[in-house]
Amino acid sequence: MGILCKLGIHQWDGCKCSRCGKTRDKRHSWDGCLCTRCGKTRDEGHSWDGCLCTRCRKTREEGHSWDGCTCVRCGKWRDENHIWIGCKCARCWRTRDEGHSWNACKCTGCGKERHIWELTETYTMDELPEGIQGCLENMCFIEEHVYDKYKCSRCGETMEKRRE
Numbered sequence: 001m002g003i004l005c006k007l008g009i010h011q012w013d014g015c016k017c018s019r020c021g022k023t024r025d026k027r028h029s030w031d032g033c034l035c036t037r038c039g040k041t042r043d044e045g046h047s048w049d050g051c052l053c054t055r056c057r058k059t060r061e062e063g064h065s066w067d068g069c070t071c072v073r074c075g076k077w078r079d080e081n082h083i084w085i086g087c088k089c090a091r092c093w094r095t096r097d098e099g100h101s102w103n104a105c106k107c108t109g110c111g112k113e114r115h116i117w118e119l120t121e122t123y124t125m126d127e128l129p130e131g132i133q134g135c136l137e138n139m140c141f142i143e144e145h146v147y148d149k150y151k152c153s154r155c156g157e158t159m160e161k162r163r164e
Contacts, residue, residue, distance in 0.1 A: 013037065031055070049073065067091065087112070 002019050004010075010017035014027040016037045028035040032045035034055045046053040050063035052073045064071040068081035070092045082089040086099040086109045100107040105114055 015040070033058070051076070069094070085109075 005017060005020040005022065010022060011019050012024070012027070014029050014037050015025070015035060016023050023038040023040070025040075028040060029037050030042070030045060032047055032055050033041050033043070033053060035041075041056045041058065046058065047055050048060070048063065050065055050073050051059050051061070051071060053059075059074045059076065064076060065073050066078070066081070068083060068091050069079070069089060070077050077092045077094065079094075082094065082096075083091055084096065084099060086101050087095050087097070087107060088109050089095075095110040095112075097112075099109075100112060100114075101109050102114070106112070107114075
């Protein structure tokens with residue numbers, strides 16, 4: 001930056017100083033919604049292609065081109081017309097809390113975890129839902145925790161968690 005610009009004496013070419021590149025909010029050169037000199041945008045003069053302005057890439061809440069749950073122009077999603085494969089949508093990759101594919105305590109589709117103590121029903125060992133047996137292998141009861149400082153080396157639970 002030159003000494004004149006440091007002193008506040010700029011050489012303005014509309015909204016932009018031709019010496020240092022500083023901008024001001026005066027004398028823009030508008031091409032619709034976009035200033036051709038400094039790149040500033042305004043909320044008028046948009047060139048809308050449905051929901052997307054072709055000049056500044058701003059979006060609006062009308063004119064979406066929906067492919068099920070996702071707009072092909074701007075990428076916005078809506079919570080309808082998903083194609084669910086288990087717990088994940090094949091189009092937008094959103095997840096839901098149903099259709100999980102459990103492998104022990106973890107869903108192979110979305111990575112969600114569940115544990116035996118989160119189940120609402122009471123089961124005998126022979127009646128446990130498929131995949132839950134793996135939870136029991138990693139589950140500790142209060143007298144079985146093996147603490148390394150404040151964390152159980154078997155299940156990862158901390159002493160602070162137990163106190164709650």
